[in-house]
Structures are given as structure tokens and as C-alpha cells.
Amino acid sequence: MPRRPPERFAFDALQVDPCADQPLYRQLEQRLRDAILAGQLKPAERVPSTRRLAADLQVSRNTVSLAYAQLLSEGYLEAEVGSGTRVSRHLPDDLLQASPAPRTAASAAVGPRLSRRGSSVAALGQWITLPGVPPRPFRPHVPALDLFPRHIWRRLSQRRLRRMPWYEWGQVPPLGYPPLREAIAEYLGISRGVRCTAEQVVIVAGAQQAIDFVARLLLDDGEAAWIEEPGYTPARHLFELAGVEVVPVPVDGDGLSVAAGEQLRADARLAYVTPSCQWPTGLTMSLPRRLELLEWARCQSAWILEDDYNGEYRYDGRPLPAIHGLADDGHVIYMGTFSKVMFPGLRLGYLVVPDQLREAFRAARWMADRHSPPFEQAILTDFINEGHFARHLRRMRTACAARQQALVDALDRHLGGAVEVVGRESGLQLLVHAGAGMDARRLTTAAQKAGVEFHPLSVYAAAEPEREGMILGFAAYREEQIEQAVQDWAVRLERG
Structure with missing residues (x-):
């Protein structure tokens, strides 16, 4: 067996720290990018296979794959069938400097810059995962995609392609495809105890857009919102980006502690909770705690944003009814998504809002992106109405x-x-x-x-x-x- 030629660059000496805050693949990606920009790795120089580099660094192969995938997408690496992966041959010469000049504060200030809000958004890049990378046990936030009935979805899609009226390919109302809103309202009433009409249902592009709308439409700069601690960090970021003061409220065995929230900021304008399955503990908010939270909202004229992202998945008895079903005075906004019960790429979720908020959310959806794609909404409607969803x-x-x-x-x-x-x-x-x-x-x-x-x-x-x-x-x-x-x-x- 021919011996592998010696490598000029010591790949096995790359340093990654499993105890650091930054994910391992991000650390490896940065080390390789720095080596390329510093000229330590030359154009067309071959890099090790993912399997071998993973073994050398004692990390998972997926860590190396993620790092390579990002560098390939940025153009630092290139891959050819039969030739493996190499440093790109087409990097601009002015990027390849053995000792790049350090940026000074003065040079960094030259030219256009991000706003403070833009800088905050950029800092959240660590939350953005690379698409198309198969998950490994036990990556969270991934539903059972292998169980989704793709053959049924394909059949419904083909039927809609043949029968969908031409005018429905244009636009649908900003609040969503009316038959889908009717199907969701009926489903929520039966399975989640949510009392609503189709007119109160707002179709959104997933939970993130729903939270963003709520933060921007219901809270002014400097007003406070309770967030579970620990809790869903992307929601906290969205509230912060909207100028809201985020108040982390501890969670105990009964859910978010209303007493602790009142001590921290009794005058908060909103409480964001995941009562059916608290993220990330998986615990369920008790009925007394739900009633206590409702009483606080009534006394303070505050909102409750109920995120029921996993309400259908309960393994000890029947799924618990939503907080929304306990309220009759319009303080609760109910939020759901199809990402965890169908597939995340569908990008369809929904809000149930009080009647007085409907016009504000309709205008916000129209200004943000008009509406969700009508074709997917129509297929989902058929999927629900024909019993496939249940x-x-x-x-x-x-x-x-x-x-x-x-x-x-x-x-x-x-x-x-x-x-x-x-x-x-x-x-x-x-x-x-x-x-x-x-x-x-x-x-x-x-x-x-x-x-x-x-x-x-x-x-x-x-x-x-x-x-x-x-x-x-x-x-x-x-x-x-x-x-x-x-x-x-x-x-x-x-x-x-």
C-alpha cells in the first residue's frame, strides 16, 4: 500500500476546545480560514478527509463536515469528484497575506456600518445552523421526519396542481388562506380547548415571525416582558431586538413562578410561556399556576403569549387544554406551529388573536411579506380536512x-x-x-x-x-x- 505523502501543514495541530462557548465546528472553521488567509495553506493544497481529520483531532466527523461545508459555501475550499477537497485555486491574491495588517479602531470606523440593532442581529449568527446537514443523535428541535407520509403529501400536491384555480396562484389574504384558518380553528377547538373563530386565526411563517409580530405590535420600547428562565433563547433575542426589556423569571416544578415575576417586574406588559411542555425542561405548568398567571394578566392589563409548540406530545395521559381555553377576556394570544408535527421546511405557523388585534396583525403581515405561499396552505388544508393530520x-x-x-x-x-x-x-x-x-x-x-x-x-x-x-x-x-x-x-x- 503506497504511503501517504507528508503534509506541509500540520492539520493534527489545529486547536479546538470542547469546553469553549463556541461550537467545535465553528472553531475548526475559523482555524482553517485563518490558515488560508495567512498563506499557511496554499491554493490547490489538499485538506484531509473528514474521517481522518476527525480522528486526528478527536472530534466527531460531523464537526469536520460542518466546518468544511461552510468553507466550501464561502469559496475557501473546493471539492472535485476523485480529487478530494482542496484549498480554492481562485482566491483573490490580496486576501492571501502571510501577515495581514491588523485593523485599527480608526480603519474599522471608515465607511458604512451596521446599526446597533444590526450588530445585535449579527451577533446571533451562532444560532444559525447549516441547512442540509443530516442530524445526529441527539440534536434537539428535529421532529420524526422519517415518519412523515410523503406519499400522501405528494398525492395532495399533484391534485392541487391540477385543480387549484388560477386566481389562487396570485395572492391570498394577509391573514392566510381562509379554508386553512377554518380548519385550524376547528382542530384547536377539539384537540387543544382553544375557543376561537377562523377570523381570529393569523397564518404566519413559523413561530419566529409570530413572536416578532407580537413583540413589535404589543410592546413599546423599554416596556418589560417576562421570559421563562431557563427558556427559549431565540424568543428572548426577538424581544430584545424590538427594544423590549426582557425579565428572566425562574421556572420551578409548576412552571413559570408568577410570585418571582411580580417581585422582579410586576408591571411587565407581557409573559411569554411554554406551559404544555416547558422548553427546555419538558415540565408542564400546573393548573393553579395557570390560573395565577391569568389573574396577574387581568390585574396588570398584560398579555400572555402562550407558545404551544409541543402541546400535542404528551406521554402521561391526554394532552392538557391550553391556557387560552381558561380565559374569556382576551388576555391570551395562542401560538402554534406545524414544524414539530410535520416538517420544519413547511414554514407555516399560526396565532390566535383577540378580535381587536386582527387588523393590526393583518397590516403587519402585509407589510412584512404579504402572505405565506398559497399552494402550501392549500395542501395543508386538504391534509387536515381529509383526516391525514390527525x-x-x-x-x-x-x-x-x-x-x-x-x-x-x-x-x-x-x-x-x-x-x-x-x-x-x-x-x-x-x-x-x-x-x-x-x-x-x-x-x-x-x-x-x-x-x-x-x-x-x-x-x-x-x-x-x-x-x-x-x-x-x-x-x-x-x-x-x-x-x-x-x-x-x-x-x-x-x-x-
Whole structure:
């Protein structure tokens, strides 16, 4: 077997720190980009395969793949069939400097710049994941895409292509395709206890747009909003970008602590909550706490934004009715999405708003992007009205319950007392803490070395949590994948 020619650049000396705040793939991407720009890696120079570099650096192959994918998309690397991956041959000469001149404060200030809000948006780049990269156990926020009935969706799409009137290909009302709004209102009344009419349903491009509209339309600069702590960090960012003062309110076993919120900012104008499946703990807000939150909203003339992103996934009894169904005075705005029960690429969600807000949301949707695509809305309408949605949801509940149990069993079998599992009653994720006598950093380092994907609890907390945790998604992974990933994790942990 011919020996591999020696490499001029010491790839195995690249430094990545699993304990750093920045993800490993971002660190590796930056190290390689710096080496190219500094001339340490020359144009057309070959880089190692993902498998070999992963082994050299003792990181997962997915980490290297993510770094390479970003550099390929930026033009720093190029790939050819049969030739592997190389440094791009077409980089501008003025970028390839052995010692690039440092930027001074004066030079950085020359020319147009971002606004303060723009700088805040740019700082959120770490939340943007690369598309098209297959998830590995146990990446959260990924539904069971392998179970989606694509053959039914294809058939409905083809039928709509043949039968959809020409004028519906133009525009639909900004609030959404009327038959879809009717179907959603009927579904919510039956399954989630939400009392609403189709006129109150606003179709949006997913949960992020819904939160953004709520923040901009209901809160003025400097007004306060309660956010669960720990909680859904992208929501916190959206409120901050809208000029809202974010007040992290601690979560206990009953949900967001209203008493703690009143001590922090009783005059807040809105509370953002995930009561059916608190993100990221997976716990459910108790009925007394829901009633307490409603009473606070009434006394303060405040809003409650109820994010029911995972309300359908409950494994201990029937799904609990929404807070919206307990209120009759218009203080609750209900929010849902099809990302977790169908597929994220659909980019369709909805809000249920009081009648007095309908015109404001209609105008906001029209100014933002007019409306969601009518074709996808029409197909989704058929999917719901013909019973496919209800059947798919039942299948998903059964499968996700089995996958959750497979993860719990695998953790117990292979890691035992090294981990402590929280929040099994609902959702598509588990929160795991290091068990008694186990060092949390050692546990997470072993997971990273085994190629196990997870989200640290700290990224969803405004302050350092009392106990660091790992958020493990399970919905997208078959039982055998779950077993193998936990087994690999345990082996790495044992090796130290």
C-alpha cells in the first residue's frame, strides 16, 4: 500500500476546545480560514478527509463536515469528484497575506456600518445552523421526519396542481388562506380547548415571525416582558431586538413562578410561556399556576403569549387544554406551529388573536411579506380536512413515546447513575444532568468525543444555571440509533 505523502501543514495541530462557548465546528472553521488567509495553506493544497481529520483531532466527523461545508459555501475550499477537497485555486491574491495588517479602531470606523440593532442581529449568527446537514443523535428541535407520509403529501400536491384555480396562484389574504384558518380553528377547538373563530386565526411563517409580530405590535420600547428562565433563547433575542426589556423569571416544578415575576417586574406588559411542555425542561405548568398567571394578566392589563409548540406530545395521559381555553377576556394570544408535527421546511405557523388585534396583525403581515405561499396552505388544508393530520399525529405520539423510552432505557443501561433525567411527561427532548459523583464537564466531553450532538442547558439561560445540563432530542432517531449513540458515549466516558 503506497504511503501517504507528508503534509506541509500540520492539520493534527489545529486547536479546538470542547469546553469553549463556541461550537467545535465553528472553531475548526475559523482555524482553517485563518490558515488560508495567512498563506499557511496554499491554493490547490489538499485538506484531509473528514474521517481522518476527525480522528486526528478527536472530534466527531460531523464537526469536520460542518466546518468544511461552510468553507466550501464561502469559496475557501473546493471539492472535485476523485480529487478530494482542496484549498480554492481562485482566491483573490490580496486576501492571501502571510501577515495581514491588523485593523485599527480608526480603519474599522471608515465607511458604512451596521446599526446597533444590526450588530445585535449579527451577533446571533451562532444560532444559525447549516441547512442540509443530516442530524445526529441527539440534536434537539428535529421532529420524526422519517415518519412523515410523503406519499400522501405528494398525492395532495399533484391534485392541487391540477385543480387549484388560477386566481389562487396570485395572492391570498394577509391573514392566510381562509379554508386553512377554518380548519385550524376547528382542530384547536377539539384537540387543544382553544375557543376561537377562523377570523381570529393569523397564518404566519413559523413561530419566529409570530413572536416578532407580537413583540413589535404589543410592546413599546423599554416596556418589560417576562421570559421563562431557563427558556427559549431565540424568543428572548426577538424581544430584545424590538427594544423590549426582557425579565428572566425562574421556572420551578409548576412552571413559570408568577410570585418571582411580580417581585422582579410586576408591571411587565407581557409573559411569554411554554406551559404544555416547558422548553427546555419538558415540565408542564400546573393548573393553579395557570390560573395565577391569568389573574396577574387581568390585574396588570398584560398579555400572555402562550407558545404551544409541543402541546400535542404528551406521554402521561391526554394532552392538557391550553391556557387560552381558561380565559374569556382576551388576555391570551395562542401560538402554534406545524414544524414539530410535520416538517420544519413547511414554514407555516399560526396565532390566535383577540378580535381587536386582527387588523393590526393583518397590516403587519402585509407589510412584512404579504402572505405565506398559497399552494402550501392549500395542501395543508386538504391534509387536515381529509383526516391525514390527525392520523399522522397519533402515529407520531406513539413513535415518539417509544423513542423517548428507548433513550431513557439506554441511558440507564449504559450510563446508569452518571446521568439524571428530567422532564419525561411531554415534548421531544429530555433534560439530562450529571448524576451524583459525576463531573458535568467530563460527561459532556465524552459525548462530544463520541459524536453525540446536544444543546447545553446554559445556552437557554440568561444566567449561569445552578446545574449545567444537556438537552437531548430523541424524536428524529430510531431505537437502534439511540442505543448505538448512548453506547458510544458510555465507552468514551469509561476511557476518560
